[in-house]
Amino acid sequence: GVRRFGAFHPGGQQKRQQQQQQQKQHRSESIALAERNLCAPKVHTMVTPVRTLVVQEINRCIQMITDKPNRGAVKDPQTLRLKEQPEKPVVLIISWLNARQKHLLKYAELYVDQGFDVFVTQITPWQLLxxxxxTQLVAADIVKFLKNNDFKxxxxxxxxxxxGYLWGECLVHIARDLPNYQVVLDRVKGQIWDSAADITEISVGVPTALFPKNPTLQNALRKYMLYHMKAFHEPATSHYIRSSQMFHTNLLRCPALFLVSKTDPVGTVEANTRVKDxxxxxxxKTTxxxxxxxxxxxxxRKHRDEYIDVLFHHLRQLNLPAIKQDALLRAKL
Structure with a gap:
């Protein structure tokens, strides 16, 4: 008899093509998952294609990122208190508008490697408008989460x-009942502000974030943003101004690192210098x-080694317990 191997079977070529098509489809689905917006509809647990980091939702706009697949983000839905309290130092990444998850994971991985637990939050364009x-509902949840967990x-x-605007709204919320929320301020040991955008640049920043490669749509949205801020002063612009005032005043007294660029039209050197001063x-204490x-x-992305060097120098000055101080001595990963 003649043994027919799949490679020479009359239907083998067709079968291989079907398998290849299925593999391509699976890869594209994985990539699509990795790039989803963090405020998109719920996905309770997801292992991303980047390393072995797992993203778990605390609520719609707060996520936990961990390298332990079996670690659950079990919490009280009313208080947002985690059943398993973080034993490590915690970093809360307050994202830019329309950030892709694959980009946020690069920062999360940086912190996870140094012994941090990582949480991420962000707002949508609609929530900003x-x-x-x-935004204020998101800010209330952030403050609730920070108050009701120990972060020892x-x-x-x-x-x-x-x-920066989102944190300003958090400060507005905290200031309304400062004795109750002072514990939140006391827990924050350090702050890093990368390209922080002031209210004066919102009409530049939002179009750039939503349409980074389409100048025509950027210009159209920029005109609408200017109209929006004039037409909706009470329901929108007045809150932007109050948040900006709170961000400039800042109830926090812990060391701060500013990361800016002379060519950034959104997080300008001038605006960040005013905050620093x-x-x-x-x-x-500011850097x-x-x-x-x-x-x-x-x-x-542009200055990886220098970025890490400056960031780690800042973290070392905070004298946080339980992190890998030897790892922080490295300027490169």
């Missing part, structure tokens, strides 16, 4: 771009690192 029903080994904020007058040429929220 309508703060009362959008310290908490770091690492914010990007419009994340205001904080220094309040006694905050201001400015690149000559670097894109908005792209400093890590």
């Amino acid at each position: 309508w703060p009362v029903k959008g 080994n310290g908490l770091i904020l690492h914010g990007f771009s419009v994340g 205001s904080w220094e007058q309040s006694g905050v 201001f690192h400015c690149w000559d040429r670097s894109p908005h929220v792209g400093h890590f």
